[in-house]
Amino acid sequence: MRHPWQRLLWLKQNYPDNYTDPAFLRELENFKKNQLKPHITSSYAQVAFDFLLFYHRLLNTALTYVIFSLFYYYHYDPFILTGSLTTLAFIIASCPWFRTIEFKSSLIIIFTMLTLSPVLKSLSRTTSSDSIWTLSCWLTVFYLLSVYLQESSIISTNLLVANVAVLSSRLNSTTDVFCFVLICIEVNILLPYFEHNLLMRKLYVPCMVSFLMNNVVIYSFVTYSMGWKYTTLLIFFTVIFVVVLPRYFILWQRWYHRGDELLGTWDAKKPVLD
């Protein structure tokens, strides 16, 4: 009675080198049969909802640039916007159900930013604007990638803050810098956290409100600054992203997706280091 064959190279087994296990052939047969059938897919609603969430995150990121251009090009007075948003944030944060950050650490953040905003303002004075825009663009791309790929929010938060710091070094006054950084943190860090909390509690109405507000702000800003043509184009792409792309995804999943593992136990194994 021979020992059953094991798929382990380091064992000395009583089998020839070119031995093929019958189980492998059996599974290969099954696999070929299954390949021809359509796969079970996720529900359309779920996929569309995920796309919507990512779209929302995109809009949030775009808000950074909206606020930046408000301060940088249109010399908008930062006090009203910052004041109202910060008050709102404080009201939400002091609400016992949504305790996102502690009072102490928010104070620390605010005072750090107050101290650092003059330094930030003069940080890139001698650097040309083009390089700052390029840097900011890349940071945004990496930020979106990290939001898409990463479970933990640490790297995405850091990339966002770095982007904000780089952008803020272009602004004209210390007040602008401080307000810009504060608003960006509220919009991009506190707001997603808050919405995430709401979604976990299945409170969809406030989420919808914030989503609509977001859309309104972005579209009105695009219309205001660039005109109707761009708004139409943007709406067109949005519809494609939110409605058409999920359909396409489902189609792909049904007919072309092969799963992570082809043959289960017969796949090439990747070594697990560390």
Place this chain on the structure above:
Amino acid sequence: MKYIYWPTHLSHGINERAVVVALKGQETDWIVLSLIPELAFDHIAYPYFRIGIVDEFGNYTTELKGDLPIIEFRPPKLNMMQFFSIEPIPLILPEKDSDIANLNESSGVILSTFETTHCTAFRKSVSLINLYYKHEHSFRLQYPAYDGFAKQTIIKAAFVRSKEYFKSTLMYHFICHSIIYIVVSIQFVANGISGLLNCSIIPFVNLSATAQQIDLRCQQLCYFPVQYLRISKNISFNKMQPRHKIKGNLPANHKRRDSVSKIKEFPCEYYPDYIRLYNTLWLIVNDICFGLTIGTLLQENSKAIGRFLHNILEQYFYKLLHSITIFLGDNPFGIKLNGELAKFLSELFLWIIDFSYHTFIRDIISQENIEWLIKIFSCSSCMLGVTFTLSLIADMLSFLSMHISLFYFISAKIYHWQLHVMIALFHLFCGKKKNVLRNRIDANMFQLDQLLMGTLFFTILVFLFPTVSVFYVSYTLLWMVIVILEVILESLMASLNHFPLFALLLRLKDPSRIPGGVSVYAQKSPGKFVLNNSPLTVRRMFKPYIVLMGIMADTYFSSTTVRQVLVGKPIVVRRNRMYQVLYSALPRKPISAQDLWDTLKKAMA
């Protein structure tokens, strides 16, 4: 396997049949002592043996069992200080040899110890060969019938008697005592100065080249009496202070009380000491000769040199530095630095430049003061040797370039600190943290405020980094120029202080006096060999230098140095660690005055 050692002078000029008389110790081979005409030969006793007969054509017929190979050799003349040595004789002190070997990791040491344990017979034979003439002499004394001369002993006895008479006079005692007092007091003072310079609170030797030079001279002064006593065959002293590890380096014949060696002590043990002592003395004289020449040159051209130095020093230490610092503060090479930080750093350094210039540099490098300094240099050069002047110049240079090294250390500190913080914050940026306990990078969850502050600081530091590094790089280059100058000066000093001049000249004059091993060659006729003395190689004489060059290259031009410069860790030159290799002809701790006093007293008695 036994051999017969045959001195070359016994192989020619034979015109009658003769008996070959050889000497043999307990484990040694036969060493042919004399050829006695067969008719005159009567008998001989242990340790002398009759081993064969030579006919009138010089053909040897053995009377021993087996046909033993013959090795010819030229007996070393002891009064000319020639000898054979299996290992190269040490030009450095044997106890320091291990230090250098450790630094150099040479494998030769291991090999020679291997040989010592296995070739005892050969070693003992070589010891006998070294004392060949003494053994021959004692053989003649024992059997005067074979050779009828004892003339020179009468002259020798007369000489000994007159020497003893002179030793008993009062005058001699007075001179001896006063010399002892002078020697001990000089030694005491030198020892004190050396101890003061090496004291652990402020190691002056580490700080200044002059202190190091004074320390070297003091240690040499302390060691002279010891060396002198050792080479003047003062046996009581040698017994009192046994030298370590001597057995690996010389045939330790004198320790064996073999029945063969009724002859006194083995003198060639102390020949390396002789070479070392005279090398040092010669170098000092040489140094002073150079010093006289250079001192005169300096004295004669003090005006021109003064003017030249004034211009150069003012240019380099003030004007050039000033313009470079201003240039760095104002977008150098079109690189857009952070304006505020660059301005701050530039003004800080400008302030230091102005301060140091107005407090001491301007006064020191003024024309009159430089001429005055040159006069001091020339005087010290004439009196104390050129190395002292070189060390003074090196110290002067490091004093004048104090602000440059200050800039270097400040900018290196800032640079290093910034780099360190940036690396830590970059870990935070990636959501990681250094685990000090396990010395690795672990993932860590951070609070929001930590993330915000860390990233803000990180961004700021990244933007400020080019500014700091530009300052760091330029001041490092400036400092390197000074350091290279100092290294050149100190290498010059080292070569003047420790050049193996005496050994090199000995090698030219009489290579048998510095043996670096033996070699055996086969001759045309079978079973005949020649034992030759191969002199010490030049490479071995310069071994401390080679080691020093290695250390220097390691300190200044190695990948570790480049890495240190990149990381911003200041390169510290530990002068005494670096040059301790060259102190290899001096003991680690000078002899105490009390010991020297006791020894000298004993030597007198």
